[in-house]
Amino acid sequence: MGQAQPTSAYVHFPWCLAKCPYCDFASAAIRRAEVPHDAYADAVLAELSARDLSGRALVSVFFGGGTPSLWDPAALGRVLAAVRAAFGCTDPIEVTVECNPTSLDADKAARLREVGVNRLSIGVQSLDDARLRFLGRLHDAAGALRALDAVVPVMERVSADLMFGMPGQRAGDFAEELARVLATGVEHVSAYALTIEPDTQFGALHRKGRLALAPEDDFADTFERAREQLAAAGFSHYEVSNHARPGRESQHNLHYWRGGDYLGLGAGAVGALDGLRTKNDPRPERYLAAPAGAVVFEETLSPEDRVREALMLGLRTREGVALDAVRARTGLDPRAGRERAIARRIERGDLRVEGDAMRVPEARWLHLDAIVTDLF
Ligand code: SF4
Structure with missing residues (x-):
């Protein structure tokens, strides 16, 4: 028997208590x-019982959304147990649940821990x-801090998401917010720039010229200072x-950025197994019915699509793209056909190839999109 294929599982929970005006995730208000x-x-x-998972080894489970912290931990735990059983997984693995402060307290965290969750985001x-x-x-600052203070002592690992790039938000403002979050003892921080997605309320306002974002200089200052x-x-x-x-890095996300296979379950979930990408119906009522x-x-995905995806995801990481692993997966050398663009970017200091890894030095991450586009 060959080696089991490392695979992570993503379970989408498609509801939130309200729809945020910037959000284009598959989520409906409930x-x-x-x-x-x-x-x-x-x-x-x-859905799980209809999937063929033979020859696969589970490496992580991630409950995302939507707001999976709205889900009763007993129901979520039933799904987690079934996912583990479907893969025959008895190992300790990372199991994350995305949470909103309005549906999270120490009791909820303890119940999630009891059913096998070991990380909250x-x-x-x-x-x-x-x-x-x-x-x-729906939460205020006090509510967010209350939730963090309540769960950090209860849950093994806690991550906080923060956003920057809002109008009027300067690097110093963000630094102050970040300091307060760090003081709670979290072990992981995701700091995302606010982006305007077209099919959202913010997208509509932006098109009408009624929504401005932070100027580019403020954005760059905030990114550097936060780092x-x-x-x-x-x-x-x-x-x-x-x-x-x-x-304490997220093993689930590292697996994804390394181009690993992942099973998607739930309304609106996306999965990718052996180069076949699938997307589920995002409408919860349809999903519930069938x-x-x-x-x-x-x-x-063609081998070239998979190489592009590997570059797009891998170059976002400090470890970079593992060239041999991509070649083994796709049959293509990721450098082939891009030799000139790679040489040009190396000369400018935007790219480094060291041993088996190709990566963008951290000091150039602000220019990542342009660098990756150049390699496409
Ligand atoms: S809580 Fe999260 S998933 Fe739900 S609408 Fe807001 S941003 Fe989207």
């Missing part, structure tokens, strides 16, 4: 009392009440938007 906890768990189990986004209102979030502040606090900047204490036939989109 009242807390109306969440179909068990019906949704049953649907995910039905909390959507703090900001610790400024006016900015939280601008983002349409210095997190480095001084002992965090490693291991991906453009992600910082962790040593050894979970085993949820896949509405399938695409077989």
